Amino acid sequence: MYIIKLLIKNVFRHKLRTCLTVLSVAIAILAFGLLRTVIDAWYGGVQASSASRLVTRHAVSMILTLPISYKEKIRQIDGVKTVSYGTWFGGFYIEEKNFFANFAVEPKSFLELYPEYIFQPAEKAAFLRDKKSFAAGAKLVKKYGWKIGDIVTLKGTIYPGNWEFILRAVYRGQDKNTDESQFFFHFDYLNETLKKTVPARADQVGYYIMEVTNPDLVTDVSLRVDKTFHNSLAETLTETEKAFQLGFVSMSDAIITALRLVTFIVIVIILAVVANTINMTARERIGEYSVFKTLGFGGWRIAGLIFGESLIITMIGCIVGIILTFPSAKAFANTVGSYFPTFNVTMYTILLDIIFSALVGILAAVIPTWHSIKTPVADGLRRIG
Amino acid sequence: MNEGELISAPIVEVINLNKSYYRGNQIIPVLSDITFDIHEGDFLALMGPSGSGKTTLLNLIAGIDKVDSGIIRVGGIDITTLSETELARWRGVNVGFVFQFYNLIPVLTAFDNVELPLLLTNLPKKERREHVKMALNVVNLADRIHHYPGQLSGGQQQRVAIARAIVTDPTILVADEPTGDLDRVSAEEIMALMERLNIESGKTIIMVTHDPRAAGKARVLKHLDKGVLNSNP
Numbered sequence: 001m002y003i004i005k006l007l008i009k010n011v012f013r014h015k016l017r018t019c020l021t022v023l024s025v026a027i028a029i030l031a032f033g034l035l036r037t038v039i040d041a042w043y044g045g046v047q048a049s050s051a052s053r054l055v056t057r058h059a060v061s062m063i064l065t066l067p068i069s070y071k072e073k074i075r076q077i078d079g080v081k082t083v084s085y086g087t088w089f090g091g092f093y094i095e096e097k098n099f100f101a102n103f104a105v106e107p108k109s110f111l112e113l114y115p116e117y118i119f120q121p122a123e124k125a126a127f128l129r130d131k132k133s134f135a136a137g138a139k140l141v142k143k144y145g146w147k148i149g150d151i152v153t154l155k156g157t158i159y160p161g162n163w164e165f166i167l168r169a170v171y172r173g174q175d176k177n178t179d180e181s182q183f184f185f186h187f188d189y190l191n192e193t194l195k196k197t198v199p200a201r202a203d204q205v206g207y208y209i210m211e212v213t214n215p216d217l218v219t220d221v222s223l224r225v226d227k228t229f230h231n232s233l234a235e236t237l238t239e240t241e242k243a244f245q246l247g248f249v250s251m252s253d254a255i256i257t258a259l260r261l262v263t264f265i266v267i268v269i270i271l272a273v274v275a276n277t278i279n280m281t282a283r284e285r286i287g288e289y290s291v292f293k294t295l296g297f298g299g300w301r302i303a304g305l306i307f308g309e310s311l312i313i314t315m316i317g318c319i320v321g322i323i324l325t326f327p328s329a330k331a332f333a334n335t336v337g338s339y340f341p342t343f344n345v346t347m348y349t350i351l352l353d354i355i356f357s358a359l360v361g362i363l364a365a366v367i368p369t370w371h372s373i374k375t376p377v378a379d380g381l382r383r384i385g
Numbered sequence: 386m387n388e389g390e391l392i393s394a395p396i397v398e399v400i401n402l403n404k405s406y407y408r409g410n411q412i413i414p415v416l417s418d419i420t421f422d423i424h425e426g427d428f429l430a431l432m433g434p435s436g437s438g439k440t441t442l443l444n445l446i447a448g449i450d451k452v453d454s455g456i457i458r459v460g461g462i463d464i465t466t467l468s469e470t471e472l473a474r475w476r477g478v479n480v481g482f483v484f485q486f487y488n489l490i491p492v493l494t495a496f497d498n499v500e501l502p503l504l505l506t507n508l509p510k511k512e513r514r515e516h517v518k519m520a521l522n523v524v525n526l527a528d529r530i531h532h533y534p535g536q537l538s539g540g541q542q543q544r545v546a547i548a549r550a551i552v553t554d555p556t557i558l559v560a561d562e563p564t565g566d567l568d569r570v571s572a573e574e575i576m577a578l579m580e581r582l583n584i585e586s587g588k589t590i591i592m593v594t595h596d597p598r599a600a601g602k603a604r605v606l607k608h609l610d611k612g613v614l615n616s617n618p
Contacts, residue, residue, distance in 0.1 A: 002497070002504060009492035291488045294449055295502045295549075296477020298470050377449035378441075381484070 007308040014281075018313060021277040025317020025360075026324060028270040029353050033325035034332060035263045036349040041340035042249060042256055044177065052215040053113060055244040056208040056225055059235040062247075065204035066234050068191075073228055074208055079221040081213045084109035086187065087206035091154030091163060093144065100140055102154060102183035104190040107135075113211055116174035123148065123169035131189045133168035137180030141170050154183075159190065159201075176344055209241070267356050270314075275364035278310045282368030289372045290380025299373040303365075306372060310365035311358065318357035322350055395422035395458075396556065396589050397446060402455035404441055404612075415441050416612045419455070423557075423605075428583040428590045430603030437609040439593040440561055446591060447480050447559045448472045460556050477505045481550030483560035487542040489534040495521065495545045496530040502553045520548040524578060540571030547578060551588065558582070560592040564599050576602045 011018055056074065058064035068085065075083045086105040092098050107128050111117065119127070119135070127135045134152065146152060150167045165185050173180045187205070194202040212221045222238040229236045239247075249256070282289075289302050325345055333343035402419040405412050415438045423429050431439045444450035446457055448464045449472075457464050459479060467475060482488075489498045499520050503513045521527050524544040534542050543563060550558055560579065564572035580602045582588045594600050608615045 002500070005497075006490075006493065013492060287488070288490060291482075291484075291490070292501075293473060294447075294476060294480075294482050296473050296475075296505045298473040376451075378444045381449070381488075 003304070003308070007305065007312055010281075010285075010305070010309050011312050017277060017280075021273060021313055022317040022320060024273045025270050025314050025357065026320035028266050028273075029318050029321025029357060030324045030328060032263050032266045032356065033321065033345060033349055033353055034328060035259055035266070036352060037325075037329055037332075037343060037345050038340070039256060039259055039263075040346055040349065041343045042252065044179065044340065044342040049241040049245045051240050051242050052212060052218065053241040054210050054212065054218060054222055054225070054238050055241050056210070056236045056238040057206070057244070059226070059237040062207070064234070065206055066208065066236065068203045068205050070205075070208060070229065070234075070236075074210060074225055077221065077224045077228060079212050079214070079217040079224070080210050082109055082112050082211045083208060084113050084210070085205040085208045086110065087190065087204075088158070089154070089156065089163075089185075089190070090158040091156045093152065093154055098144075100181055100183055101179075102185070104187040105184050106187050107184070110184065110209075113209055116178045117171040118174055119169050119171050127169035130166060130168055131186045131192075132164070132166055134165040134183055134185035135169040135171055136167060136183045138170055138172050139180035140183060141167070143181075159194070161197075163190075163193075165189075177342055179342060207244075267360065270317075270357075271360045271363055274310060274314055274360055275367070277313065278306065278364045279368045281309065282306055282372050286372060286375055286380045287383045290375070290377045290383075293377045294381070302373055303369045306369045307362060307365045311361035314357045314361035314364070315354075318353055321357075322353055325349075325353075394425065396425040396427075396460055397423035397591070398456070398458040399442075399446065400456040400458075402442075402445065402457065403453045404438070404445060404450070405453055414612055416445075416609075419612075419614050421607065421614060423589065423591060425589055426583070426587045427605050428580070428603045429592065429605040429607060430600040431591065431593045431607050431609060432595070432597075432600050433609035435595075438612045439609050442609065443559050443561055443591060443593050446557075447482065448476050474505075477502060478553065479556040481553065481555040481558045483543070483546050483550050483558065483563045485562035485565040487534070487539070487546045487566075489542055489545055489549075491534050494531050494533055495526060495537065495548075498534070498545055499548045499552050502549060506553065516552050517548075520552040521545075523551065523582075524548045538571065539567050540574055543567060543571070543575050544578065547575070547582075551582065551586075556589065558588050558590045560590065560594075562594055562596075563592065564594065564596055572596065572599065 056066070056070075058066055065087070071083055071085055074080060084106050086103045089102045089104050091102050093100070111119070111124065111128075127133050136146065146167050148167055148170070152165050152167060154163045154165065155161075156163055171180070191202055210221070210225075212218055218240055225238040226236050289305070292302060292305070329343060329345045333340065399419055399421050402416055403414075404416040405414045407413070419442065431442060433439050441450060445452055446459065448459075448467070452465050455465070462475065464472065464475060490501065493501070496517055499517045500513055503516060508516065518527065518530070521530055524547050526541060526544050526548065529537060529541060529545075534545070537545065563579065564575055567575060576599050579590060579592070583590050583604075590603075592599070592603060600606055
């Protein structure tokens with residue numbers, strides 16, 4: 001108790017310096033937490049994806065389409081339980097900055113494959129019934145203030161023109177990893193329109209999604225699907241939904257690597273700031289530590305005083321940083337929420353905050369401690385007065 | 386009863402002590418072949434001009450500096466053979482320090498400063514409190530226990546430092562210019578207190594001082610000049 005009292009009093013001996021150091025640590029922890037959350041959000045789709053769902057796309061590129069006729073052939077493959085299909089629509093709402101994920105899907109099978117999207121039964125039925133309808137996640141609906149029955153127009157980029165949809169259903173995620181910012185509408189609405197306007201683009205889908213009867217069969221089923229379409233005009237590549245999502249993320253590998261690097265640079269910056277403070281403190285108190293040694297305090301006890309002070313400063317900064325992370329993440333999510341469907345500060349990030357803060361507190365105190373212990377008592381005492 | 390039984394055994398024995406400092410390649414001798422004894426209950430004043438090696442000798446006896454050669458035995462233990470850790474432990478039990486600039490911890494109250502050396506003992510908190518109160522009573526500062534050093538005068542701070550030095554009841558009390566930073570009145574109070582500790586409590590005191598009045602309170606006077614000890618200046 002006595003030592004803790006002494007440590008706390010020592011920490012606040014130079015209030016301004018301590019406050020500035022705590023502030024630096026807090027800002028660094030805030031930056032670290034936000035960057036980690038951005039990285040997590042980047043992988044949000046991967047986290048939310050299932051290992052038992054398979055995605056089949058064109059073997060050459062995911063921008064090339066597959067014939068809709070593949071659906072029946074895939075359904076007949078041994079081990080396939082449910083098949084659905086869809087296409088990335090790539091529209092935006094009013095202006096380009098209002099970007100969110102929007103897909104044309106085969107609604108009935110799609111909703112069977114995604115039980116994590118929770119609907120009101122009446123709204124779900126209305127969505128399935130109306131070909132011009134769309135379903136959207138609660139987060140997206142809230143963002144644009146849509147209400148059931150509203151007509152929403154998307155401007156197509158891949159499929160040019162103004163496309164009108166009626167909001168019939170709003171889904172909520174089964175858990176916080178579920179993306180609540182997606183927009184789904186009937187593939188038939190897109191396909192029938194294309195048949196009238198650009199027939200050459202009709203009856204083509206972007207991907208197939210299937211559920212297997214037994215998760216252990218994913219590899220076998222993937223091979224069977226790709227084998228079925230081997231040597232066809234549109235050869236396929238089938239992989240788990242997780243691998244498919246990772247494929248998307250890997251396109252941004254360089255950005256993610258840069259972000260990871262920045263998180264470590266942030267740690268090094270805090271280390272430098274705290275080390276500087278502790279070094280100054282230890283140098284100023286070298287005489288006082290000599291008095292402690294004179295009274296019989298050994299090296300370990302002196303080390304305890306310096307490490308303790310360093311840890312208190314970094315942990316206060318860490319707590320302040322963590323407290324600031326939550327509202328900052330919320331504000332960040334509100335600004336760029338459509339790019340990151342899920343933007344949650346995870347317990348793992350908080351744990352990393354704490355571990356790195358403790359590590360910085362310890363590392364920053366190593367050299368000042370070594371110097372203080374090694375300084376001969378008589379030399380230290382000469383620096384007083 | 387023979388004469389040997391009348392004289393107490395030496396509590397400090399300094400034998401053929403040599404100490405030099407090094408400045409680059411230059412060797413500066415500070416103490417040369419010092420030999421003397423201090424008996425239990427003695428009050429020794431070490432005097433001499435600046436740079437004569439008084440503080441160095443005091444530091445060596447107190448175990449906060451290392452000898453080049455020679456033996457220093459305190460209470461029968463040759464402290465020149467102890468490691469840093471052993472020396473720290475030994476100092477905690479055997480030596481009470483009084484410094485010229487008091488060297489109190491500014492963020493701790495008088496009470497907490499005096500309690501500091503007791504943290505290294507196994508005494509329970511209640512007993513520690515009793516020891517601290519007793520020590521502060523001895524130095525007449527019982528009414529200032531919750532004051533911080535900055536709220537005390539120089540003389541009062543030095544009295545807190547003396548209370549801190551005696552609270553563990555050490556074998557020897559070493560004082561380096563204890564009146565050097567005090568006005569005359571405060572200096573006299575401090576010297577009276579130290580004299581009382583020596584006479585009434587039988588404390589063995591080794592004091593370095595420039596002040597002849599302070600030295601006058603000591604029972605044994607030794608002079609150092611250019612690192613050589615002279616008992617009869």
